[in-house]
C-alpha cells in the first residue's frame with residue numbers, strides 16, 4: 114500500500130509540475146510576443162506604413178509557414194494515431210541479456226482509445242499522453258517481461274531496434290549505445306529540473 118501511495122504521489126507531483134512548467138513557458142512567450150507585436154503594429158500604423166488588409170494577409174502567411182516548419186508552440190501533449198502494422202522478426206531472446214529490454218525504456222504516445230480505456234497501459238501524468246514509466250525508467254508494464262504481451266500496443270508490436278541507433282551502436286555486433294541509454298533512458302528527470310528547463314526556455 115505504501116508503494117502504491119508513493120507511486121500516486123510521484124505521478125501527481127509530476128502532473129502538477131508538467132502543468133506549471135508549460136504554463137510558465139507559454140505565459141512568458143505570450144507576454145513577450147504580445148509586447149513585440151503591439152509595439153511594432155503601433156509604430157507602423159503611426160507612421161502610415163501599413164494597411165489593415167495588408168497586415169492580416171501577412172499574418173496568415175507567417176502562420177502557415179510556421180505550422181509547416183513545425184515551429185509553432187505546443188504544450189508537449191501527444192496522442193498516437195493507430196495504424197495497421199507488421200511485426201518485424203527480431204530475436205529478442207538472444208539479445209535480452211545485453212539490451213535488457215532497452216526498448217521498454219522508450220516513451221511513446223498512447224492512442225485516444227488506450228487513454229479512454231484507462232488501462233492496462235496507463236499514461237504518465239507528468240508527460241501526457243505517453244506511456245507511464247516506473248521510477249527505474251522502464252514502462253510500468255515491464256516486469257521481467259511485458260505484462261500485457263498479447264495486447265501490447267501496435268507501436269510495441271511494430272518496433273524493431275535493428276535500425277535504432279539510440280539502442281545499438283552496432284546491431285550485428287550487439288554493441289549497445291550505453292551513452293544514450295545511460296543519459297536519456299536511465300529514469301526520470303527531477304520535477305524541479307523540468308520546471309527550471311521550461312523557465313530557462315521561456
Ligand code: SF4
Nearest residue numbers: 205208212214216274
Ligand atoms: S526489440 Fe531490441 S531492445 Fe527490445 S528487447 Fe528486442 S532486442 Fe532488446
Ligand code: SF4
Nearest residue numbers: 217252254255259269
Ligand atoms: S507495453 Fe510492454 S512491450 Fe510495450 S513498452 Fe511497455 S512493457 Fe514494453
